[in-house]
Amino acid sequence: MSILDLAVQNLASPMVLFFALGVAAALIRSDLAVPEAAAKLLALYLMLAIGFKGGAEVSKSGLDSAMALTIGAGILLSFLIPLAGYFFIRMSTRLGAIDAAAVAAHYGSISIVTFVAATEVVKGLGLAYEGYLIAVAAVMETPAIVAALLLARRAQPKGQAGESMGALLREVATNGSIVILVGAFFIGWITGERGMSMISPFIVDPFRGILCLFLLDMGLVAGRGLRQGARELSPPLIAFGIYFPLVSASLAAALAVPLGLSVGGAALFITLAASASYIAVPAAMRLALPEANPAIYLTLSLGVTFPFNLSLGIPLYAAVAQRIAG
Amino acid sequence: MEMHSKKRIEILLEAPAQKRLTDLLDRLDVTGYTVMPVLGGKGHHGVWSREGLPSAAGTMVSVSVIAAEERLDQVLEPVFDLVRRHIGIVTISDVMVIRGERF
Numbered sequence: 001m002s003i004l005d006l007a008v009q010n011l012a013s014p015m016v017l018f019f020a021l022g023v024a025a026a027l028i029r030s031d032l033a034v035p036e037a038a039a040k041l042l043a044l045y046l047m048l049a050i051g052f053k054g055g056a057e058v059s060k061s062g063l064d065s066a067m068a069l070t071i072g073a074g075i076l077l078s079f080l081i082p083l084a085g086y087f088f089i090r091m092s093t094r095l096g097a098i099d100a101a102a103v104a105a106h107y108g109s110i111s112i113v114t115f116v117a118a119t120e121v122v123k124g125l126g127l128a129y130e131g132y133l134i135a136v137a138a139v140m141e142t143p144a145i146v147a148a149l150l151l152a153r154r155a156q157p158k159g160q161a162g163e164s165m166g167a168l169l170r171e172v173a174t175n176g177s178i179v180i181l182v183g184a185f186f187i188g189w190i191t192g193e194r195g196m197s198m199i200s201p202f203i204v205d206p207f208r209g210i211l212c213l214f215l216l217d218m219g220l221v222a223g224r225g226l227r228q229g230a231r232e233l234s235p236p237l238i239a240f241g242i243y244f245p246l247v248s249a250s251l252a253a254a255l256a257v258p259l260g261l262s263v264g265g266a267a268l269f270i271t272l273a274a275s276a277s278y279i280a281v282p283a284a285m286r287l288a289l290p291e292a293n294p295a296i297y298l299t300l301s302l303g304v305t306f307p308f309n310l311s312l313g314i315p316l317y318a319a320v321a322q323r324i325a326g
Numbered sequence: 327m328e329m330h331s332k333k334r335i336e337i338l339l340e341a342p343a344q345k346r347l348t349d350l351l352d353r354l355d356v357t358g359y360t361v362m363p364v365l366g367g368k369g370h371h372g373v374w375s376r377e378g379l380p381s382a383a384g385t386m387v388s389v390s391v392i393a394a395e396e397r398l399d400q401v402l403e404p405v406f407d408l409v410r411r412h413i414g415i416v417t418i419s420d421v422m423v424i425r426g427e428r429f
C-alpha cells in the first residue's frame with residue numbers, strides 16, 4: 001500500500017473522524033462534553049487493555065535480548081530527544097529557557113493514545129508487533145523529564161531550583177497511568193493466553209469503540225485549547241510541533257533496524273519517539289517547572305502534534321517501517 | 327447561641343500541587359481542611375474547565391482551612407511559600423464557628 005493510500009485510509013477511519021468531530025464541536029462552541037471522571041475512566045481502560053495485550057503477547061513469544069536492547073534504546077531516545085528539542089526551540093523561537101525545557105520534556109516522553117492509535121493502523125495492515133513495546137512505552141515516560149529538569153536548572157537562579165529530583169521522579173513513576181499500564185502488562189504476562197481468553201470480551205471487542213469515545217474527548221480538549229491558547233503559539237513554535245516529531249521519528253528509525261524489530265514493531269517504536277505526552281508530563285511539569293506556561297506546552301502537544309501524528313504521522317511512520325524493517 | 331471568631335484560609339490551587347499542599351497542612355498540624363473540586367473559571371492564564379481532562383494538569387482544587395487568629399501567620403507563611411510558584415489564589419476571611427475549641 002502506498003503512503004498516500006495509507007494516509008487516506010487512516011484519515012477516513014472512525015478514530016480520526018471522531019477526533020475531528022471533537023475539534024469541530026469545540027471550535028463551534030457546542031456544549032458537547034465528556035465529564036472529567038468519564039475521561040479518566042476511558043484513559044484507564046485504554047491503558048489497562050493495551051498493557052494487558054502487550055503482556056499476553058510477551059507470554060506467548062517469550063523473553064529475548066531484543067527486548068532488553070529495545071528498552072535501553074527507548075530510554076536513550078527519551079533522554080536525547082528533549083536535548084535536541086530544546087536546541088531546536090531555542091534556535092527557532094523566542095521561548096525562554098524554562099518554557100523551552102518544559103516543551104522539550106513533552107516531546108521526549110510519549111503519548112500512549114498515539115501509540116494505541118498506531119497499533120490499530122499496524123493491525124489494519126495485517127502486521128504483528130512485539131508485545132514488549134508496551135514496556136518500552138512505560139520506560140520512555142520519565143527520562144525526558146530528567147533531561148528537561150537538567151536543562152531548566154541551568155537557567156534557573158540559584159535557590160529557585162529547590163525541587164528535589166528524587167521526589168519528583170517518585171511522583172512520576174507512581175503516576176496512575178504508569179502504574180496501570182505496567183501493572184496490566186505484568187498481569188497479561190503472568191496470565192497469558194488463559195487470561196486473555198477470560199477478559200477479551202472486555203478488552204478486545206469494545207476497544208475500538210472506546211478509543212473513538214476517548215478521541216472524541218481529546219478532540220474537544222484540543223479544540224478548546226486551540227481556541228483559547230492559539231495566541232500563545234507563534235508560527236515557528238507551531239512549525240516545531242510538526243517538524244520535530246519527524247526529527248524524533250528519524251532517530252528512532254535509525255535505531256529500529258539494528259534492533260531487529262519487525263515491520264509493525266518498527267512502526268510503533270518510531271511512533272513512540274515521534275509522539276508527545278499530554279497526560280503524565282503536563283502534570284509533572286506543573287510540579288517541576290511551575291513557572292513554565294501550561295497553555296504553550298499543552299496546546300502544542302495536544303492541539304498540534306497529536307492531530308498531526310494521528311492523521312498523517314502514523315501512516316508515514318508505518319510506511320517508513322515497511323521500507324526499512326522486516 | 328455562642329459563636330467564636332476564627333479565620334478561614336481558602337486556597338485555590340492547580341490540582342497537580344494538591345498533595346503537596348495537604349502534606350504541608352498535615353506537617354503544620356492544622357486541625358483539619360476540606361478539599362473541593364472546582365468546575366472551571368477564568369484567571370491570568372485564561373479560561374479553564376475540568377471537563378474532559380484525563381490529566382490533573384489544567385484543573386484546579388479549592389482547599390479551605392479554619393484556624394484560630396493566633397495561628398494564622400504560622401500557617402499562612404509556609405502555605406503562601408508553596409502556592410507562590412504555582413497557579414493559585416490565597417484568600418483569608420473572617421468566619422464564626424459554633425464549636426470554637428475545635429480550631
